Amino acid sequence: MSDRTRQDALDRLMNGNARFVAARLENPNRTPQRRAELLGGQKPFAAILGCADSRVPPEVIFDQGLGDLFVLRIAGNVATDDMVASAEYAVVHLDIPLVMVLGHSRCGAVTATLHKHATKGHLPKLAALIEPACLLTHGAPGDPVDLAARVHARRMAARLREESATLATAAAEGRIRIVAAYYDLESGRVEVL
């Protein structure tokens, strides 16, 4: 996998996001023909670990279509074991060159963790992974949710390497690039952190 391939994948995402921000969507690869082309298999160009938040659908905000993105969504974009396994699948079996962890502004999961509201049922499992970012940004100037969401996205990108020898090796050998990014709900813009 060349540097060019990994950079191309990121450029393709960011160009799609620029179209989304400018309201010039191409809505690519959504035709019956594309559906038919994909029957033989998929070759998505990026994996995205994003939040389940309904306001942050990767195919929409990056203006992509069928077969383009391998999307892992979970409240608070946390790199749980199952998400790490899914990212490994994307890299090992689909040869994906880019893994992006996508946090976002006004994230409900981050807000609930900050306010210690994620205490019932299974929620503490997710909150436990978000909490370190809340502690790290505590008292810093700015919006506490947005600050924590940015640090959290970076931490989850690091966690993918820490929890997975497969991903760490692929990144060290330059076969994949792992990036953290942040989506702003107001502007629609994605920023690579």
Ligand SMILES: [Zn+2]
């Ligand atoms: Zn969220």
